[in-house]
Amino acid sequence: MIPDDLLAVVEHHGQAVARGEDRAVLADFRQDRIGQLVASARPPREMNAAQVLGVEPGPVEGQYTAHIRYTGAGGDEAIFRSRWIFVDDAWRVTNVRNVPDTPPRWPDPEPDQLEAAHWQGLERGELRLQHCPACGTWIWAPRPICPTCHRARPLWEEVEPHGTVFAWTRTWQPFDPVVTGHLPYVVVNVELAGAGGRRLMGVLLDGDRADVRIGTTVHGEFDNGLLRWRLEAA
Amino acid sequence: MSGFQGAAAVVGAANTPLHKRGTSAKTSLELTLEAILAAAEDAGVDPHDIDGFSSYAADDNEGLAVGAALGVREIRWSTLVWGGGGGGVSAAVNAAAAAVASGQAEMVAVYRGLSEADAGRQSYRKGHLGPLYGAHGMLVPAQVCALRTQRMIEVDGVPAEALEALVAAAYHHAQTNPAAVAYGKPLDPAVYADSRMISEPLRLYDCSRENDGAGAVLVTTAERARRLRRPPAYVLSAVQGSGPGWFESAENEDTYTSAGFHPAMVERLWRGAGIGPGDVDVVQVYENFSGPAVASLIDLGLVPPGPDATKVLHRDNLLAPHGALPLNTAGGNLAEGFVHGIGLVVEAVRQIQGRSPNQVPGAAISLLLGGPMAPLVSATLFGSAATLS
Incomplete structure (x- = not known):
């Protein structure tokens, strides 16, 4: 069972992200970790559209997982997986990442x-x-x-x-x-x-x-x- | 007994106010000078009489430049301890003590200053991690200490609650230290438990965060110390170094969950003062992160290894004035403020002077531990005059 209000919040969140409405986006994040959340996931270039792919309960009690596909003008896309909890009187993102997961790559190691x-x-x-x-x-x-x-x-x-x-x-x-x-x-x-x-x-x-x-x-x-x-x- | 046997002592100690990183308009040199002048005033010493300089952690401000800025009469001696990070904090004091004990200098300032205004962001990681780390997304010391802490918990069986107890004690002590960055900001256990993960198993509150600020202490001979106004904090014993298979091994250290205080080093520290871990009244342990600080206490024999660690490391036992192992009594790097641990030196000395914000009654033996889980570690045992007889 997915709370109705959460579905609406996730939909609204996706649209706010796609439109670059920073204030609305940040308000959906847990307030003690905004910096960490903002820099966790990488959006597509020239992002202009969002589609909620699904919301499901878990992985832990009281938490819900949403997948949202963001699309850029040039056809780039990225799927963000966000975990939502009810905290401080609202549904908020407690963590977010790109899926599937890919390893980081340091651009130029300059080896000894x-x-x-x-x-x-x-x-x-x-x-x-x-x-x-x-x-x-x-x-x-x-x-x-x-x-x-x-x-x-x-x-x-x-x-x-x-x-x-x-x-x-x-x-x-x-x-x-x-x-x-x-x-x-x-x-x-x-x-x-x-x-x-x-x-x-x-x-x-x-x-x-x-x-x-x-x-x-x-x-x-x-x-x-x-x-x-x-x-x-x- | 070997070691220093009280031939040198700290006679003045001071911090500048500690600012959130990047918010001080002053350069690290200006902050350093402010701290040295305050330490001189604390000791009742004319700053022009300072004739030696000692620092660590790749400090940008050379002793000669600091001496020139102070207009000292003569610079007889200066040095910088090799190695990044807080491993050199005690070693810088020990070097100063060696200089005065051997007559090379008479009044040495040990200092450390940080300001993003000139040092830039993340000066703590300067010179730390090469491509063998960075290529794999290992970018900062927090991740190195997280790897080792995870093994300490998962394999050695040290309970995660031991880490939390150390953090809780630091925040508790900061509530009576108006100079602490966490003053007026007590840490609720629920907030700790729910705080964001930085690099597992280390959460936000397990990690020290840089401040703009500086600290300094003055080291002189025992003879001169006795004529000054503060009770001297005598250097009883001092060690620094790196054990076998330890230094810069790209995570191949033999004793991986040790903080780096290997048994021979620990034995030398105690033997130098003719005491043992049970004689220590108060500890300032460098906490770059909570896990390495716990490892330091285990290395020193102050805390049992493995699952028994929480027999000593529970919050109330770590609090001044009545805990059995009062530690980081001004709040430490975590809660007083982080200037590469120089504040821990100041607090180790204040305990002997009898003016800590959380004084341990009659503290006579005060232990300072620098480093942990870093290539270099160091330690200093300070004692009151009563410990020399």
Whole structure:
């Protein structure tokens, strides 16, 4: 059962967003997190139309989920998924994101010279970490010499992109405009199975739906010079 | 006993007023000078007599420039502790204490000033996170500390309530500190629980937020300290550093849920003062975020690890004057204000001087912890005159 007044509010909200009526839009947001909500989702260019695709109860008690498709003059479109709760005497958005979820991409990582072989490997679809041929130490982050035996210039060895989640966080705060449209996203710190326990960070694909647990197995997927991670099906 | 054995002491301590970030018209240098002049007045020292300067966190204001602006008679010594963030806060005090104890200087100002007017936005993340982080959307220290805190909760079993207790204590203490940014803004537990997520498991109130402001303390020899007007806060023991497999490892630290105070370092801190964790009267623990502060207290042996953490970390136990472990008694970075932790130094000293806004009666041993979950960590044990006999 969807409250009638909520359906009207969602419809009105969609139209206000499409018309760029900022005051009306902001009034629909939870007032303690307007900045976070405004910068979470990315609209299409020259947005001029909205269509409510559906409103359903959940995912938790007292919450409702709306999907609204926004369309731009040039044909761009974006679907926003907003979660609504009744708070401060009104239906308000408590979080919003673009769906489907896509990973953020830093435009220009400007890698350190020491890391160049790692990034070049990823461009070719290979995961490469430093490994000392003299003493066998796996080295990460990269170092100019082996910290165990001090041999100069450790070699770069290919490693299977496979491991377990050692730590994770789901980030909601728009710390930089480049993550707008991808929030919230999950970053995992992965303990690699084939590199002496060395750990590598990366974005978890489909993190929006993921019930992430430390210890879960993950596989890497190459994505235009970056390594992303995906939970192994249970 | 080794360590400083009271050869150096803090004799004056002051903060400028703390402003919401970006709202002070003053530059960080102007704020820094204001804080140093206030610390000199607190100590009853002629600012022209300051002959050394020490700071940390990649402070933009070089000691030489600060000394020139003050028109000091001579600069005998100055230094900047390497490493970004709050890890160097105690180390900057320790360096000053080493300088006066070894006769290289006599009156050293330890300072930190922040102002968006000249430092720009997000100076806290300066030099922190390279492409191995940024390429994966890891943009700020909050996310690094969130990763580690999540493991501390999920694997070590530290209850999330331990984090909340630390936050609640900070806000409680701020209510009697008119200088605190959270003064008059008590934190309702329901508001904490319902506050927006920043990076799981850290919510808004688990995170410190920058202020425009500055703080400073003056460090001098024990001999000179005894002739000044405030009760000296003697440096009993001091450590800084980074354990094995710790420094800048792109999240490959061996002891990942530690704050970075490894066992050998902690042992040196206690041995330097000839005391143990049970002797500490009051703690100022750097809280970039609540989780790392909890990890610091566990590292130091002040709080049991794992599920038992809440046996010590429950709100009432952390409150001055009667809690067993009163901490962040002026509100800390979270609730007094964030200038890279310099306010925690000022408060650690005020407890020994007997003029904290939440005084622990008869506080004789005051512990300052800087860093946590950062490449560099540091700690200082301050003691009253009574602790030297």
